[in-house]
Amino acid sequence: MxxxxxxxxxxxxxxxxxxxxxxxxxxxxxxxxxxxxxxxxxxxxxxxxxxxxxxxxxxxxxxxxxxxxxxxxxxxxxxxxxxxxxxxxxxxxxxxxxxxxxxxxxxxxxxxxxxxxxxxxxxxxxxxxxxxxxxxxxxxxKNLKLRNSTERLANFLLMQRAADNAGRVVRLHHEKRVLASLLGMTPENLSRSFAALQPHGVTVQGPMVTISNLAALERLAKPDPLIDNHAPRGGEIIADADAEVWLTERTRASAGSR
Amino acid sequence: MxxxxxxxxxxxxxxxxxxxxxxxxxxxxxxxxxxxxxxxxxxxxxxxxxxxxxxxxxxxxxxxxxxxxxxxxxxxxxxxxxxxxxxxxxxxxxxxxxxxxxxxxxxxxxxxxxxxxxxxxxxxxxxxxxxxxxxxxxxxxKNLKLRNSTERLANFLLMQRAADNAGRVVRLHHEKRVLASLLGMTPENLSRSFAALQPHGVTVQGPMVTISNLAALERLAKPDPLIDNHAPRGGEIIADADAEVWLTERTRASAGSR
DNA sequence: GCCGCTTCTTGATCCTTATCAATGTCGGGT
DNA sequence: ACCCGACATTGATAAGGATCAAGAAGCGGC
Missing domain, CATH: 2.60.120.10 (Jelly Rolls)
Incomplete structure (x- = not known):
C-alpha cells in the first residue's frame, strides 16, 4: 500500500x-x-x-x-x-x-x-x-416514491451538474443501462425520458449531456434540498455541521449507497 | 417520567x-x-x-x-x-x-x-x-424496485404474520390508506391487490386479514431473507450476532424507518 | 479501416398502476 | 336508531412504464 x-x-x-x-x-x-x-x-x-x-x-x-x-x-x-x-x-x-x-x-x-x-x-x-x-x-x-421517471432523470442531471463543475455539459460516467437501473427504469424508458427532456433544453450525444436551459430544466425537476443533495464537488473537510452532512452523504456517490 | x-x-x-x-x-x-x-x-x-x-x-x-x-x-x-x-x-x-x-x-x-x-x-x-x-x-x-404492488402486499402480510404471532389471522393496525402509501401504491390499488390475493388464500374483513393457505401465499410472495426481515416478536436481547441484526432493525417497525 | 459485437434508440403493443367517479360500509355523535 | 362523514371498494378510463422487436450507432479487435 x-x-x-x-x-x-x-x-x-x-x-x-x-x-x-x-x-x-x-x-x-x-x-x-x-x-x-x-x-x-x-x-x-x-x-x-x-x-x-x-x-x-x-x-x-x-x-x-x-x-x-x-x-x-x-x-x-x-x-x-x-x-x-x-x-x-x-x-x-x-x-x-x-x-x-x-x-x-x-x-x-x-x-x-x-x-x-x-x-x-x-x-x-x-x-x-x-x-x-x-x-x-x-x-x-422519497425520490423513488414521489417522482416519476422523467423527474428522477431531470434531478439526477441537476445533481451531477452540481457535483461535477456546474458547467453546461454533464458527463455520464457509466453505461446508460446502469443509470437506468439506478434510477428505477428500463434502458428504453431512459432513452424516452431523455427525449422528453429535449423541450426543456437537454440534448444528449453519447455520454455527454448538454443543459442549454437550466431554468427550464429546474422548472420541471423542482429540486428539493430535502431530497436532492446538491453540492459542489470537493475533498476538503469542512468544520460546519451542515457541510459535514453532505460530505458524509456525498462520499459514497450518486444515489445513497452502502 | x-x-x-x-x-x-x-x-x-x-x-x-x-x-x-x-x-x-x-x-x-x-x-x-x-x-x-x-x-x-x-x-x-x-x-x-x-x-x-x-x-x-x-x-x-x-x-x-x-x-x-x-x-x-x-x-x-x-x-x-x-x-x-x-x-x-x-x-x-x-x-x-x-x-x-x-x-x-x-x-x-x-x-x-x-x-x-x-x-x-x-x-x-x-x-x-x-x-x-x-x-x-x-x-x-429492494422491495420497492424489484417487486410489484401485489408482491409487496403479500410479503407485508407474511412479515406481519411472523411479527405478530404466526397465527392464521393478521390484524392491520392502521388505516388501509396509510398502508397503501407505505407500500407505495394508491388505496384503490391496495383494494385490488387484496382481491388479487384471494385466489391465494387471503380474505379480508375490515382490519382482519385471514391467511387460509400459507403455502400458496408464500409461493406468490417468494419471501427472501435479504429483503424481508421475518422474525417472531419478542423483546429479549439475544447475544447471537445475526439475531442482534434483526433486533435493531426491527425495533422501528414495518418498513425500515428513522 | 473494416468487421462484429454490444449498447443505444425507436416504434408498437401490453401490462401495471393512477386517476376519476360512484357506490357501499363502518363508526361516532346526538 | 338515525344521520353524517370518513374510509373502503368497485368500475371505467387514462397514463406511465415494461416488454418485444427491429434498426442505428458506437467501440474494440484485428
Missing part, C-alpha cells in the same frame, strides 16, 4: 479526527487489491469480513430477487462501502461488482469493530458516516 | 450494555410528552433538537414533494426515531405525525451527542442502531 493511498484513506470522513494510533490499528491488516472489470467483490448473502474502500475505478452495488436485478448505487473514489454490515458483523444485503478496473483497499471487519471499541472518536465518526448513509437512503426512497 | 417508562427505554437496543452513568447523562434533560391524535411532532426541514422515543401509540413518518406525500414508516412502541438527524445535528428529512394518542419521550440531541463522546459503548450502540436502520432502508429499496 502506497503512502499516497494511506493519505487518501485518512482523508475520508470516516477517519477524520481519529487518533493516529486508532488509524494504525484499523488499517494494520488491510491490503490493497487490484480487481479486473466485471468482477464480483461481494455477493448478497455472503458474510462480510472486510470494509471496502474504493481507491480507483467504479463499483456498482446491486440487489437481486426472483431473476430481477436493480442497481442500488454507483460508487466512485474515494468511497467506503458495506460499513453497516461490518458494524453488525452481518451478511451483505447488496452485491458489489466492478464496472471497470479497480483498486480496492480491504480492511478486516474485526479491526474496524475493535477500533470502534478503543476510540470513541472513531465510533462517533462511524456513527456520522452511517447517519449520512441512512439519510442518503431516505432521500433516495 | 415513570420508573416503568425508564425501564422500557433502558431496554431499547440503543441503550443496552451502556453504563448507567451514561444513561443518566443522556436522559437527564428528557421529558415525557402526551400528544393527541393527528399532531405533527416534526416537520421535514425543521432543525432536529430531540431524539424521540415512542412509548405508546402509533407514529407515521412521511415525506412530501410537490403536493405529493408518501408514508416512509409506521412506528409502534417502543421505537426511537430520527436518530440519524440527531447524530449529525441536521434538519429532518421526514415529518412525524401521530396516528393516535401517543406518549413520546423527548431526549435533547445535545445530551445524546455528549453521551456518545463520553461512552464508547454508547457510541457503538448508536452505530449498531444506525447500521440496522440503514439495512432496513436497503431492504425497503
Amino acid at each position: 502506497r503512502t499516497s493511498d494511506i493519505e487518501r484513506v485518512k482523508g475520508l470522513p470516516l477517519f477524520t479526527g481519529v487518533a493516529p494510533e486508532t488509524f494504525r490499528i484499523a488499517t494494520a491488516g488491510a491490503y490493497l487489491q487490484r480487481v479486473p472489470n466485471g468482477a464480483m467483490l461481494l455477493t448478497e448473502g455472503d458474510q462480510v469480513d472486510f470494509l471496502y474502500v474504493l481507491l480507483d475505478g467504479t463499483v456498482e452495488l446491486h440487489g437481486t430477487w426472483n431473476d430481477r436485478e436493480t442497481v442500488l448505487a454507483i460508487l466512485r473514489p474515494v468511497s467506503t462501502f458495506i460499513l453497516a454490515a461490518v458494524v453488525l458483523d452481518a451478511t451483505a444485503l447488496m452485491s458489489a461488482r466492478t464496472l471497470e478496473r479497480c483498486e480496492v483497499l480491504m480492511i478486516p471487519g474485526d479491526a474496524i469493530r475493535t477500533a470502534m471499541r478503543l476510540d470513541t472518536r472513531f465510533a462517533v465518526a462511524v456513527s456520522r458516516d452511517l447517519a449520512g448513509g441512512y439519510r442518503g437512503l431516505v432521500r433516495n426512497t | 415513570r420508573t416503568s417508562d425508564i425501564e422500557r427505554v433502558k431496554g431499547l437496543p440503543l441503550f443496552t450494555g451502556v453504563a448507567p452513568e451514561t444513561f443518566r447523562i443522556a436522559t437527564a434533560g428528557a421529558y415525557l410528552q402526551r400528544v393527541p391524535n393527528g399532531a405533527m411532532l416534526l416537520t421535514e426541514g425543521d432543525q432536529v433538537d430531540f431524539l424521540y422515543v415512542l412509548l405508546d401509540g402509533t407514529v407515521e413518518l412521511h415525506g412530501t414533494w410537490n403536493d405529493r406525500e408518501t408514508v416512509l414508516a409506521i412506528l409502534r412502541p417502543v421505537s426511537t426515531f430520527i436518530l440519524a438527524a440527531v447524530v449529525l445535528d441536521a434538519t429532518a428529512l421526514m415529518s412525524a405525525r401521530t396516528l393516535e394518542r401517543c406518549e413520546v419521550l423527548m431526549i435533547p440531541g445535545d445530551a445524546i451527542r455528549t453521551a456518545m463522546r463520553l461512552d464508547t459503548r454508547f457510541a457503538v450502540a448508536v452505530s449498531r442502531d444506525l447500521a440496522g436502520g440503514y439495512r432496513g432502508l436497503v431492504r425497503n429499496t
Whole structure:
C-alpha cells in the first residue's frame, strides 16, 4: 500500500479526527487489491469480513430477487462501502461488482469493530458516516416514491451538474443501462425520458449531456434540498455541521449507497 | 417520567450494555410528552433538537414533494426515531405525525451527542442502531424496485404474520390508506391487490386479514431473507450476532424507518 | 479501416398502476 | 336508531412504464 493511498484513506470522513494510533490499528491488516472489470467483490448473502474502500475505478452495488436485478448505487473514489454490515458483523444485503478496473483497499471487519471499541472518536465518526448513509437512503426512497421517471432523470442531471463543475455539459460516467437501473427504469424508458427532456433544453450525444436551459430544466425537476443533495464537488473537510452532512452523504456517490 | 417508562427505554437496543452513568447523562434533560391524535411532532426541514422515543401509540413518518406525500414508516412502541438527524445535528428529512394518542419521550440531541463522546459503548450502540436502520432502508429499496404492488402486499402480510404471532389471522393496525402509501401504491390499488390475493388464500374483513393457505401465499410472495426481515416478536436481547441484526432493525417497525 | 459485437434508440403493443367517479360500509355523535 | 362523514371498494378510463422487436450507432479487435 502506497503512502499516497494511506493519505487518501485518512482523508475520508470516516477517519477524520481519529487518533493516529486508532488509524494504525484499523488499517494494520488491510491490503490493497487490484480487481479486473466485471468482477464480483461481494455477493448478497455472503458474510462480510472486510470494509471496502474504493481507491480507483467504479463499483456498482446491486440487489437481486426472483431473476430481477436493480442497481442500488454507483460508487466512485474515494468511497467506503458495506460499513453497516461490518458494524453488525452481518451478511451483505447488496452485491458489489466492478464496472471497470479497480483498486480496492480491504480492511478486516474485526479491526474496524475493535477500533470502534478503543476510540470513541472513531465510533462517533462511524456513527456520522452511517447517519449520512441512512439519510442518503431516505432521500433516495422519497425520490423513488414521489417522482416519476422523467423527474428522477431531470434531478439526477441537476445533481451531477452540481457535483461535477456546474458547467453546461454533464458527463455520464457509466453505461446508460446502469443509470437506468439506478434510477428505477428500463434502458428504453431512459432513452424516452431523455427525449422528453429535449423541450426543456437537454440534448444528449453519447455520454455527454448538454443543459442549454437550466431554468427550464429546474422548472420541471423542482429540486428539493430535502431530497436532492446538491453540492459542489470537493475533498476538503469542512468544520460546519451542515457541510459535514453532505460530505458524509456525498462520499459514497450518486444515489445513497452502502 | 415513570420508573416503568425508564425501564422500557433502558431496554431499547440503543441503550443496552451502556453504563448507567451514561444513561443518566443522556436522559437527564428528557421529558415525557402526551400528544393527541393527528399532531405533527416534526416537520421535514425543521432543525432536529430531540431524539424521540415512542412509548405508546402509533407514529407515521412521511415525506412530501410537490403536493405529493408518501408514508416512509409506521412506528409502534417502543421505537426511537430520527436518530440519524440527531447524530449529525441536521434538519429532518421526514415529518412525524401521530396516528393516535401517543406518549413520546423527548431526549435533547445535545445530551445524546455528549453521551456518545463520553461512552464508547454508547457510541457503538448508536452505530449498531444506525447500521440496522440503514439495512432496513436497503431492504425497503429492494422491495420497492424489484417487486410489484401485489408482491409487496403479500410479503407485508407474511412479515406481519411472523411479527405478530404466526397465527392464521393478521390484524392491520392502521388505516388501509396509510398502508397503501407505505407500500407505495394508491388505496384503490391496495383494494385490488387484496382481491388479487384471494385466489391465494387471503380474505379480508375490515382490519382482519385471514391467511387460509400459507403455502400458496408464500409461493406468490417468494419471501427472501435479504429483503424481508421475518422474525417472531419478542423483546429479549439475544447475544447471537445475526439475531442482534434483526433486533435493531426491527425495533422501528414495518418498513425500515428513522 | 473494416468487421462484429454490444449498447443505444425507436416504434408498437401490453401490462401495471393512477386517476376519476360512484357506490357501499363502518363508526361516532346526538 | 338515525344521520353524517370518513374510509373502503368497485368500475371505467387514462397514463406511465415494461416488454418485444427491429434498426442505428458506437467501440474494440484485428
